Structures are given as structure tokens and as C-alpha cells.
Amino acid sequence: MALLIYELVQQALPAIRAFGAGFLISTNWDPVNNIYGALPFIFGTVVSSLLALLMAVPLSLGIAIYLSQFAPKWLRSPLGFVVELLAAIPSVVYGLWGIFVLAPFLGRTVEPFLSGHLGSIPFFAGPVYGVGLFAASVVLAIMIIPTISAISRESMLNVSRDQKEAAQALGATPWETVKMAVLPLSRPGIIGAVILGLGRALGETMAVTMLIGNSPKISASIFAPAYSIASVIASEFQEVTAGVHMAALIEMALILLVITLMLNLLARLLIQKTGGRALKSRGRS
């Protein structure tokens, strides 16, 4: 781990020296003239991941609540298993499916609809390409649903039966029981799950590379092509000629690493908090 960070810092030094803090805020990425700025990539990474979260979190919580509280017992584990299968599909296959099925579909239907009806808002304005930030976010959302739903479900299952009974004995409906007893106690675990999902989305490479459009620009429209840190590393790393170019890419890897490490640390600590609380007594008296 330490070696990993050390190596990356070593290799990124030329870029750090050359561009300093300006690297983070410059929007200019010009390998031909050896000028590098990371902002468009940071923007693309963060925006695509946040959009993905926006779509994935409500769905994942619905899944987690359904699988931990509402679904009939016999249905729970097969359904959970199927949702987890989503995680087993390789990301390059998501990318392939995204390019040939999802992006054309979005470009034909959803995007024109959104831009037609909400075009006055800059986010939805502009031409639609299919491939772009939005398509990448949709695929990312699909990819992080298993992570978020599985971990939230786990922390909801950890809420003791006593707590649920307390609510039920007051005459709470099933949904009120969830709101009153289950959600407050599993909140740290759910937040942890969301952060882990965010971490996955930030670091996801292949599907994003294949769908985001790979253009280092910052546009207001979510339909426009963009670029992400992981994608630029994936697509430019092999063709690097200049040393500074490589150093700049590695510095970006370093940025991504630091962000994901911090997110992960935070998420794990939160999840441990839910698991560790003394509310685990699931047994019947």
C-alpha cells in the first residue's frame, strides 16, 4: 500500500514540479504542446459519479428495504442473488452493451425527451449524442446498485427484532416500522454503502471510457461528451511519448487514489459502526 503511493508520487513528480497546484484547476489538456490540466477530468469523474448516485441510491434503498423487510422469506435470497449477479458482469461487457444498445436507445428516446421538455435548463440543453456523460452515468448507476443495495440490506438486517417489535406494538404499519425502527439505526451503514458506491463509480474505468465520449471539455449539458480520470489514463497511457505526459497521467491516478482511499476509509468506519453497535440480538426470547 505504502509502496503503491510511494511509486505513484515518484513517477508523478515531474508533473507536480511542472504544474504545481495549477494542475488541479487548469482546464487545458494539450499533449501536443505538453500542457496538462486535470480539471475537465476531475469534473467528468465527479459529475458522472454523482449523477450515477442520484439514480442508484433511491433504487438501491428500495431494493434493500424490500429484500430485508417486505419480501416474502422464500423470495429474499434468490432475489438478492440476482441483484448480486449484476456485480458479476465484467465492466467491459457493460461498456459493450452501453455502446451498442443503451447509448443509441438513450440518444433516440430519453435524451430528446428530456431536452425537449426541460431544454430551458442548461443541464438538459444542447445536442444529444447518445454517448456522453449521461449514458456513462446510467451504466455507472447500474454497476453500483449491487454494492449499495447489498451493504444497506446487511445493515438493515442488523437492526434487532426488538426494535421492530417496539414500533409494531405501537400499531405501526410495515412502512412506519421501517421509518421508525429500521432506518434510523441502519443510517450509518447506509451512508457507508453509498460512499462505497461512490468510490466504485469514481474508479470505474472501462464502461465509462467506452461511453463518456472522451472529450476533455467541461459543458453544462449532461448529454455532452466528457472525460474522466480513469478513462484518460486508460486511453492515453499506452500512447504516451513525452515523460511529462506520463507524469501528468500518473499524477491524476494519484489524485483518484487519494479520493477513493479517503472515501473508503470513511465508509468502512461508518459500516463498522452499524455492525458493532450492540443491537444485534436477533434471537427470539
Add this chain to the structure above:
Amino acid sequence: MAGCITTKHLSASFGDIHAIEDVSVEIMANKVTAIIGPSGCGKSTFLRCLNRMHELVPGARVTGEVSWDGRNIYAPEMDATLVRRGIGMVFQKPNPFPLMSIEDNVSAGLRLAGGRMRKAKVAEIVERSLRLSALWDEVKNKLHKPGGSLSGGQQQRLCIARALAVEPDIILMDEPCSALDPASTQKIEDTMEKLKKDYTIVIVTHNMQQAARVSDMTGFMLSTEMGEPGRMIEFGLTNKIFTMPDRKETENYITGRFG
């Protein structure tokens, strides 16, 4: 008079386990009824059948009839949440909502029942319930503290206050003192004494002295063998059960010859 419960041929099981069989009793309003018996005799299951909590256990089944003031609570048109609201429950292990404030814990059921209530009104019910459960003096200055911050005995009294706040007719108590120290037990028994003027109380206990101290009526349950369903062996005035029971089994149990 509101608050009596009659069971007829009540049987309950979960999964393959047949917990109770053919229990027919009449629980009178504004009395404390104690259910005693060795562990595993189905006392808790019986209690949980009285407010339809039993059916929340996976694989649970109930047959027979439970009438609450003449209405069968298992009738199809009866709503379980309404039943549970009218027949409150206090559990063996104190289970306040640990992150909710003391005040919110008490008013939790009230707010569920909806209807907008003015703040003052809610505060007033909270205070009344906490006084009834003899907790008010200990918590009045920290009502906004989380429920989890109280001691075990206080938590249990908080749970009683929470059950009282929704104004049930009947309060079921499932070994409410078994996790508590003697001082807290004393307080809860005092509370029960106060409550019975307004409420019907059914308490399950494995502590015979407690049953003798607090109850007016006592039912003795027993499962004759491991795996056999529990039955109501004898049900009657506490005095009679503890001094001259009709059944040999009851006498054996009371005198400590088994269980």
C-alpha cells in the same frame, strides 16, 4: 367496561413448533392477570397472540378466537395495527428507540396515529405518561436526551410510558422485569398497581412471588413434555391458585417441586 379479553380454543404455532393448544380464558377488565409457568410452556406466545404480535414471527399460525370487548381480533375486517394500538405491549428486554429523544420515544405512537396535535398537547401526554410510569422525576430535565442513554430500568419504564401514551385499553407485559435489578422491579410493580385502575394488565412472569404480589388473577401454563404444546392448566383468582389450587400440577409448580 372496556378492556376485557376472551380467548376460545386458542392454538398457535410457528413453523413445525406447536406452541400453545386450546387455551380458553377470560381476562377481566381493570385487573392484573399473571400468566406463570416453566420456561417453554408457551406463556409468551399466548401473550403475543392477544395483540396479534405472534403473526409477525415467520411461519406463525393462530387458530381459535380472541375477543377484545366482544370483537374477534382475528376477524378479517380487523386491522392488526389498530389492535396493537388498543392493546399495548412491553417487552422482556427494554427496547426504546435508542437514537430518538426520550420525549419522542413516548410520543412515537401518538404521532403515528396521526391527527395533528398541538405541541402543548403532546407535551402534556408525554408528561402524564412518564408520571404514570414513575419516570418523570428522573428525566424531566433531559427529555431531549436519546432514549438509549437511560439505565436498563429507566428504559423499561420509558417503554411502559411509550405504550401508555397511545391510551390503550390493555397492556401486555412479557416478563418486563426479568432483565432488571430489584429496585427497578419494585418501581415497575408499583407502576402496575397504579395502572390497573385504568387499564387491564396481562403480565407473563417466571417469578411466582411477583405474580402473587401484583396480580388479581393467575393462569398457570404447562407443557407436559418437551415438544408438546403448552396448555392452560388452571386459571383463577391469584389467592386461590397460590393457596389451594385445584390441580396437582399447579401445586407442584407453586411449591417448587419442578420448573
Add this chain to the structure above:
Amino acid sequence: MNLNLNRDPGEEVRAADPEPETAAATEPSAVEAAPDDALTAPREPEQEPQERGALGRDGELRRHSELHRRSRIIRSDLAHILCALSTLIAMIPLVLILFYVIYQGAGALNLDFITQLPKPVGEPGGGMGNAIVGSLMLMGIAAVIGLPVGVLAGTFLAEFRSPRLSWFVRLLADILSGVPSIIVGVFVYTLLVLTFKQFSALAGGLALGILMLPTVARTTEEMLRMVPDSLREASLALGIPRWRTIISVIIKTAGGGIMTGVMLAIARIAGETAPLLFTALNSRTWPTGIDKPVASLPVQIYQYAISPFDAWHQQAWAGSLVLVLMVLILSVGSKLYFGRKMQRAR
């Protein structure tokens, strides 16, 4: 705070229901009739009905709540339906992806595809034989590197319980599992490829091996924890030293479970593309050695997918089908096995 959510729907109901107005109007006077300490002091039975009416025991509150109750039940059912619906929605992409992969891939899949080398653009036929072999080779190298280290780390976590150290190691493993795979690729690139000036299967295998470490370590730990302490003590009591106890008794007992963990980890890395892009690179020939670049299914799929040629797209679908089959067989198989094992242990 969740309770606050309950309030606004309550107001909706209230708006539709004139009842509470009157209830509110009668409440205060009724409450005054029952001073606080009246509750603790002995009370006449006659006082009761009034008192109950005040708090709505049989009166206003209950009647009022009838309407509200119905809306609560509807809301609960609605939430139930929404949650079930989200589960259903999440399954749509899975079904669609599997459908397209099978539908598009099966057409291009044949014996040649599995046994032939890729052909240049324009020439019909050809396959991904080298990529399939390359993928297997990379997985093998990854297993050789990741397995011993992972099992050792897991054993360490389970058997040597120094709370602080194992907490730290566990956290490290968890965090490592969250490191984006492309960063591991960059790392191995700087470590091996730059040093030896050579893309190689070894570098690819190393990257994948690092990626499988956390999974192997955590499953090993979990499986070892399931071995009952009595078995440990029985062995130690026979005078068998601790390290031998671990090797001969415990790892043997938990061996099956550990294997499933390893399979799961391999399934996870089989589909990894990003770290291979600049470690194992790619190749259009059969693998020649672990010190040479090697083709792999995911990388090949990627390159075909972003190419402009229809024939290559077809091949990419076929490759995906093979890859998905491989991954699913590994992960579903090991999970089913694992699930049985867990059940038996319980």
C-alpha cells in the same frame, strides 16, 4: 426525525377531515378536568370516561384516526410496491444485458472463434483463441501470486488475534478492495514495465493478483473463524504446536470454504480490463511466455468494441458471451457451494 415525515401527510388528512377542529376545541377543558397528580392519587371510577374522552381513548382521537389510518395503510402499501418495483427495475438491465450478449454473441460463436487467432480486418473468420488462453494464463499467474499471500493474510487475521493489528490489517484489506483497478495497473506499470522496459503476462498477472488479495484474505478469515474453537483446543491439547495446528487441522477443515473464496476472487478478476491495458498489453499471436505481452479476452473485447468494424463488433459480442459464461460459472458455482457450506455450518 423520521417522525416528522409523518406530520405532513397527517395534515392532508386533517384538511379533509373537519373532525379535529371540534376535538381540539374540546380538548383543553377536558384536560383541565384531569390534573396531573390526579393520576397518581386514588380516583373515583366515574372520572374515567371523561378522562379517556379527553385523550381520545374511545372518543375523538379514535374516530379521527379512522380516516388517517386508512391513509397510513395506503402509504405503507405504496412504499411496499415502490420497493418491490425498484427490485424489479434493477433486474431489467441484467436481463437485457444477458439477452443481448447471448443473442448477439451466439451468432458469432463457433469452434473457430475458440480455436483460431484473430484475423486482420476484411478477412472473414478468425477468433479469440489466443485471448482465451491468455486470459487463463493471466488468471493462473494471478492465482499463484495472490493465493498464498491472501491465505496467509487471512490466517493471520483469524488466528493471531492481536486486536489492534488485525483491525488495522482488516481495514487495509477493505480499503485495498476499494482501490480502483486501473490504479493498480498504473502501479504495476511503474513497478515492472518501466523497470524491465517490457509489457508482460507477468505484469498483468501481478496486477490481477493484487486485486484478488482482499477477497481471498477476507474469505479465508471468515472460513477460519467458522472452525470451532474446540477443534483448535483439541489439537493444541495434544501438544501439537500452534503453526502445525493451523496448517493441519484448521486449514484442512476450512479448505473447501477457502477454495470457494479463491474461485470467487478469480471470477472477479477474470473480467478485469483496466489493469491489463498497460501491463499485459495485447497480442495477436499465441502466448509465447510470461515475459511477453499477452492477449486477454477483456482487452480484446474492448479493442474490438471501440473499433469501427462491424465484423469486429460481432467478435466482441461473442467474446463477451464467453467471458460472461466464464465469470458466471465461476461465481455462481462458488456461491452456491459457499451457500451450502454456510448453511451446514449453522
